[in-house]
Amino acid sequence: MMATVSSNQRNRIHPHKFTLWVAMGSIVMMFAGLTSAYIVRSNQANWLEFSLPGIFWYSTAVILFSSVTMHLSVRAFKAREMQRYRLLITVTMLLGVLFGVLQFMGFANLINHGIPLTGQGSNPSASFLAVITGLHILHVLGGIVALLVIFFKAYSSKYKSYNPLPVELAGIYWHFVDILWIYLFIFFSAVQ
Amino acid sequence: MSNETILQSTIGVTIPSEIDNHEEHVHHHHESFITKYVFSQDHKMIGKQFLITGMFWAVLGGLMSVLFRLQLGYPDSTFPWLEDIIGKWGKGGHISPEAYYALVTTHGTVLVFFVLTAGLSGTFANLLIPLQVGARDMASPFMNMLSYWFFFTASVIMLSSVFVETGPFSGGWTAYPPLSALGSASPGSKTGMDLWIIAMALFVVSSLLGGLNYIVTILNMRTKGMTMTRLPLTIWALFFTAVLGVLSFPVLLSGFILLIFDRNFGTSFYLSDIYVNGVGALPNEGGSAILFQHLFWFLGHPEVYIILLPAMGMVSEILSTNSRKPIFGYMAMVGSLFAIAILAFLVWAHHMFVTGLNPFLGSIFVLLTLLIAVPSAIKVFNWLTTLWRGNIRFTPAMLFAIGFVSLFISGGLTGIWLGNSALDIHLHDTYFVIAHFHIVMGVASMFGMFAGIYHWFPKMYGKYLNNNLGYIHFWLTMIGAYLIFWPMHYEGLAGMPRRYYDIGAWESFKQFADLNRFISTVAMIVFAVQLLFLFNFFYSIFKGRKLTTKNPWNSTTLEWTTPINPGHGNWVGEIPEVHRWAYDYGKDGHDFIQQTTPIGEDESIH
Ligand code: HEM
Ligand SMILES: [Cu+2]
Numbered sequence: 001m002m003a004t005v006s007s008n009q010r011n012r013i014h015p016h017k018f019t020l021w022v023a024m025g026s027i028v029m030m031f032a033g034l035t036s037a038y039i040v041r042s043n044q045a046n047w048l049e050f051s052l053p054g055i056f057w058y059s060t061a062v063i064l065f066s067s068v069t070m071h072l073s074v075r076a077f078k079a080r081e082m083q084r085y086r087l088l089i090t091v092t093m094l095l096g097v098l099f100g101v102l103q104f105m106g107f108a109n110l111i112n113h114g115i116p117l118t119g120q121g122s123n124p125s126a127s128f129l130a131v132i133t134g135l136h137i138l139h140v141l142g143g144i145v146a147l148l149v150i151f152f153k154a155y156s157s158k159y160k161s162y163n164p165l166p167v168e169l170a171g172i173y174w175h176f177v178d179i180l181w182i183y184l185f186i187f188f189s190a191v192q
Numbered sequence: 193m194s195n196e197t198i199l200q201s202t203i204g205v206t207i208p209s210e211i212d213n214h215e216e217h218v219h220h221h222h223e224s225f226i227t228k229y230v231f232s233q234d235h236k237m238i239g240k241q242f243l244i245t246g247m248f249w250a251v252l253g254g255l256m257s258v259l260f261r262l263q264l265g266y267p268d269s270t271f272p273w274l275e276d277i278i279g280k281w282g283k284g285g286h287i288s289p290e291a292y293y294a295l296v297t298t299h300g301t302v303l304v305f306f307v308l309t310a311g312l313s314g315t316f317a318n319l320l321i322p323l324q325v326g327a328r329d330m331a332s333p334f335m336n337m338l339s340y341w342f343f344f345t346a347s348v349i350m351l352s353s354v355f356v357e358t359g360p361f362s363g364g365w366t367a368y369p370p371l372s373a374l375g376s377a378s379p380g381s382k383t384g385m386d387l388w389i390i391a392m393a394l395f396v397v398s399s400l401l402g403g404l405n406y407i408v409t410i411l412n413m414r415t416k417g418m419t420m421t422r423l424p425l426t427i428w429a430l431f432f433t434a435v436l437g438v439l440s441f442p443v444l445l446s447g448f449i450l451l452i453f454d455r456n457f458g459t460s461f462y463l464s465d466i467y468v469n470g471v472g473a474l475p476n477e478g479g480s481a482i483l484f485q486h487l488f489w490f491l492g493h494p495e496v497y498i499i500l501l502p503a504m505g506m507v508s509e510i511l512s513t514n515s516r517k518p519i520f521g522y523m524a525m526v527g528s529l530f531a532i533a534i535l536a537f538l539v540w541a542h543h544m545f546v547t548g549l550n551p552f553l554g555s556i557f558v559l560l561t562l563l564i565a566v567p568s569a570i571k572v573f574n575w576l577t578t579l580w581r582g583n584i585r586f587t588p589a590m591l592f593a594i595g596f597v598s599l600f601i602s603g604g605l606t607g608i609w610l611g612n613s614a615l616d617i618h619l620h621d622t623y624f625v626i627a628h629f630h631i632v633m634g635v636a637s638m639f640g641m642f643a644g645i646y647h648w649f650p651k652m653y654g655k656y657l658n659n660n661l662g663y664i665h666f667w668l669t670m671i672g673a674y675l676i677f678w679p680m681h682y683e684g685l686a687g688m689p690r691r692y693y694d695i696g697a698w699e700s701f702k703q704f705a706d707l708n709r710f711i712s713t714v715a716m717i718v719f720a721v722q723l724l725f726l727f728n729f730f731y732s733i734f735k736g737r738k739l740t741t742k743n744p745w746n747s748t749t750l751e752w753t754t755p756i757n758p759g760h761g762n763w764v765g766e767i768p769e770v771h772r773w774a775y776d777y778g779k780d781g782h783d784f785i786q787q788t789t790p791i792g793e794d795e796s797i798h
Contacts, residue, residue: 006230018412019331019404022404023404024439025440026438026442029443030442030443030446032443033442033443033447034449037446037461037483040483040486046478118453119458119459121474121475121592122459123460123478123481126461126462127453128461
């Protein structure tokens with residue numbers, strides 16, 4: 001059997017965890033590119049200013065709370081309290097879905113107030129908001145898929161694995177998309 | 193008999209009591225055709241897959257350049273056979289303007305991304321990183337396999353765009369809007385552009401998957417004793433290449449995402465106040481086409497170094513090995529790679545001097561751009577001093593490496609001209625730019641790639657390439673490349689614009705008709721010479737002279753301690769431990785000392 005991670009290779013940090021960190025750096029660059037484009041464009045003429053939908057405050061609270069449940073579920077897994085772990089991870093996923101729904105309600109709110117996000121008559125400022133937050137929702141969705149995978153792994157009787165790595169990875173990523181949203185929320189509030 | 197089978201049969205003989213174990217072992221090592229050659233997770237096989245796919249694209253992209261050079265060199269002649277091979281695009285034996293732009297665009301895209309990015313770093317990062325750092329495979333072999341298959345899918349989609357009714361995208365490899373954003377702008381902006389952007393998005397994913405793996409493998413999977421400062425320069429170069437890619441490709445992706453919205457969802461990120469003939473005024477308002485240029489070149493400039501750095505790394509390694517001398521200034525080489533990688537992120541606006549950029553901002557970008565000359569000069573100096581008084585073995589790999597240094601000097605110097613915004617007002621979008629980047633990036637990196645192939649072919653296939661064909665290949669390509677691109681500097685200085693279908697329409701450029709014909713002719717010959725290389729490559733895989741030693745070039749690095757045809761896992765038994773840096777050539781009277789040799793008691797300190 002060929003082990004990729006053999007003992008004589010020094011592992012200060014597990015390679016997969018490290019890969020995740022670098023990947024998160026990469027994702028940060030993508031949003032940095034988009035938000036810099038936003039700044040550049042906002043300094044030019046014909047830039048529509050509007051206030052963010054109030055519902056974003058609720059979605060922020062939801063995703064913050066989901067980070068707490070995620071954190072607790074990692075702790076539960078490590079303590080081998082599988083019942084509690086499954087419950088918490090389910091709650092986390094549901095909160096993730098709720099977050100996405102709330103974001104879309106925010107979009108609908110804007111459209112109802114006569115601020116189209118795409119299509120005829122849309123202003124780049126609204127389109128930017130839609131594209132950037134939309135991409136963020138996609139990243140949350142990715143996190144939900146990851147949680148689903150490890151969730152079903154914990155259920156299937158074939159794998160009785162107490163390796164905490166997958167859960168830890170999912171946890172790190174979940175906190176990351178949380179922080180990413182906080183950054184975006186502050187950014188959109190500050191740069192108008 | 194492959195090494196795997198040798199390994200298995202010895203296990204079978206020496207441990208007869210463990211029959212079960214043995215059977216399991218054999219079972220595990222049994223690889224079907226599919227898992228060995230197609231969905232392989234062995235980094236060496238994935239490297240070969242990248243190489244061969246890259247070669248396919250190089251031939252196709254090269255052929256495209258031959259076709260559009262026909263138009264540039266022989267605008268008044270007709271070639272009836274053109275109609276036979278490209279149909280309506282070559283009506284009456286003439287390349288149509290639409291076909292010309294489609295060819296130029298696809299040539300650029302394919303050569304920059306598919307050949308010199310995927311074909312070059314994909315091949316050598318995969319082959320060399322685990323072998324030279326002492327790892328059994330990449331940190332995630334599965335992700336590594338995905339990286340190739342994303343590239344393959346991107347290739348298929350890009351290739352299919354050549355065959356659609358309205359032709360492939362034809363707005364230049366930089367894909368500036370509005371040509372890239374408006375389907376009504378040109379035939380190639382329709383389905384061709386849709387396919388282009390899908391292919392490029394998949395390509396970005398492939399690069400990211402690959403790059404993540406390369407970084408993590410280098411930082412996390414080194415064998416015992418392999419400290420960072422004992423790494424061969426190839427690995428350092430591939431490391432910085434991967435870092436550049438992981439940090440800049442996502443920004444390109446964000447530019448593409450906005451482009452997709454403009455194309456398909458009626459947003460106005462890049463579009464404003466546009467009137468299209470036959471369509472009328474467009475409703476889009478408030479967009480900025482320059483915004484795309486910023487996002488594009490924020491990747492685009494690091495991208496040119498993504499292409500160049502692996503070549504630099506391999507050239508350093510090959511020059512040192514074949515001069516039988518340690519590389520001069522190892523730490524300076526690492527430091528200059530680092531400086532280049534940092535500066536690569538700070539100079540993108542030098543591609544935009546004439547877009548109405550604020551002149552004050554422009555002057556800052558001039559300064560930062562010219563700073564690149566410093567680490568570049570350090571590298572050139574160190575290569576030349578490595579060669580100086582060396583005991584040089586002129587293998588084909590060595591010749592290509594020396595050729596690389598020559599090309600990098602020639603092309604780097606013209607970069608300094610272009611980096612001055614005042615000069616660039618005159619030189620921008622002329623053949624001077626074409627000459628600059630083909631010499632410094634196109635041909636130089638191609639030379640780095642050839643050097644790498646000639647040098648590591650024995651490791652890849654256990655055979656040698658034919659040397660005489662290699663020499664012919666080198667000299668004709670070297671002379672040809674200079675004959676093609678050197679005269680373009682003069683054309684550019686005279687103001688001859690790039691991207692024009694028929695330059696003869698201007699009185700002032702009629703003087704270049706003969707020169708253009710000459711360039712086109714040489715281009716065709718050089719293309720033919722590359723076929724010679726291809727023949728050598730594929731012939732030698734099957735019929736080449738077999739290796740009889742593990743270490744054909746008397747090298748110091750780890751890849752030459754593996755069996756001649758290493759199996760998946762690279763080393764039989766333990767991974768060797770490393771005791772010294774990679775450049776102990778001509779030390780204490782020894783021709784070379786491998787990295788695995790422990791430091792002797794009375795050995796001098798280098
Ligand atoms: C001292 C080093 C260099 C300097 C100062 C420099 C400067 C420049 C400048 C100012 C331009 C823009 C010209 C214009 O469009 O008007 C340019 C174009 C370009 N350079 Fe360089 N360059 C240098 C080295 C390199 C290297 C090492 C590479 C690649 C490996 C490279 C690849 C390119 C490419 C691909 C373009 C043209 C892209 C296009 O417009 O299609 N350059 N360079
Ligand atoms: Cu540049």
